[in-house]
């Protein structure tokens with residue numbers, strides 16, 4: 001039993017089965033894991049889903065980290081809920097990603113997947129209801145678990161329940177594509193919470209403007225930030241120093257434009273590459289003097305549209321290299337792998353950071369780079385990223401669809417005098433660290449307990 005509980009689809013650890021049959025546990029990186037891990041110092045429990053075979057095997061063998069409980073959901077129900085609804089429907093709606101008029105299609109198959117999404121949410125609610133002390137605080141995370149608050153409220157009216165949305169919230173007109181009954185179930189499911197959290201005022205207002213919101217719970221914004229000390233320590237490990245030396249050799253003193261993302265449609269990686277190509281076309285003085293370091297972590301590769309997207313990123317990078325490369329200069333160095341060490345080394349080396357999502361709940365990369373950059377770095381930032389609310393004054397802001405404007409912003413960023421860049425980076429880092437993960441978590445917990 002626990003007095004503080006966190007629920008999320010992806011938990012803080014994942015397991016793989018080794019060839020000899022043993023289990024390897026891998027702790028997830030990233031600020032959110034460290035922030036939510038404060039739950040264990042509060043004597044709490046983190047409830048998450050078993051994501052793959054390794055996790056399921058761990059559940060079967062009764063292997064678990066202290067303070068973490070994995071739910072083994074039926075694999076077909078899970079695949080429908082996670083790939084079929086959360087990542088193909090809710091993610092697409094909140095990020096305005098549908099390619100209209102081909103999509104979306106809300107038919108009988110959608111209804112079946114929606115029933116799985118409901119079952120998966122109810123399984124979470126039941127596990128939480130069973131594990132929560134009387135009056136416990138439960139902090140439910142993200143669009144995967146939108147129906148948990150309502151169900152949990154029905155099972156355990158004594159609990160204090162919060163739901164936090166890490167994505168944007170779709171504008172009301174866009175969300176209206178959902179069938180009305182599903183739309184209502186989604187909004188009412190979330191409204192079972194005592195408090196709904198969002199990263200920015202824009203997403204909170206979009207939720208409140210939804211026509212299906214009639215009994216709105218308290219809505220608050222908690223813009224997740226970065227733990228400077230922890231991140232700088234990570235970025236100065238010997239492995240990162242070594243990788244940085246390699247990157248310095250590869251880039252040979254040229255200026256660097258750095259981006260780091262998941263291979264995620266909303267991150268707008270292709271338009272970033274097109275903007276870089278346009279920079280080289282419009283400003284030939286940069287040819288041979290700049291390198292674009294792009295890291296993309298493979299993500300959601302069960303979905304065909306993500307596989308195609310990942311391939312298109314690599315192809316476009318190759319096309320730019322083909323068009324502008326010379327025997328001693330490769331314009332784009334792209335790495336499609338989960339390599340946090342390389343990313344941290346690139347963060348330190350960055351002269352320019354490119355963060356150009358078409359829509360993003362927050363975007364922590366925009367906050368991380370200024371914090372670890374060695375020499376100061378100019379930030380080119382999409383006005384559609386949640387981070388825009390806090391960082392826009394010291395970033396060069398762009399409309400993410402406007403490739404030409406993005407190319408010009410890159411030119412301006414590369415041309416920024418070093419003292420101005422250093423000043424801006426300092427202010428960006430201050431804004432980025434205003435609400436580090438642990439404080440972000442404790443602020444919500446405090447509000448839930450006293451509100």
Ligand code: G6P
Nearest residue numbers: 010087142143166167299300361
């Ligand atoms: C976003 C979501 C998170 C999710 C992460 C990685 O940041 O808000 O909830 O965990 O993407 O996506 P994945 O599907 O791999 O968990």
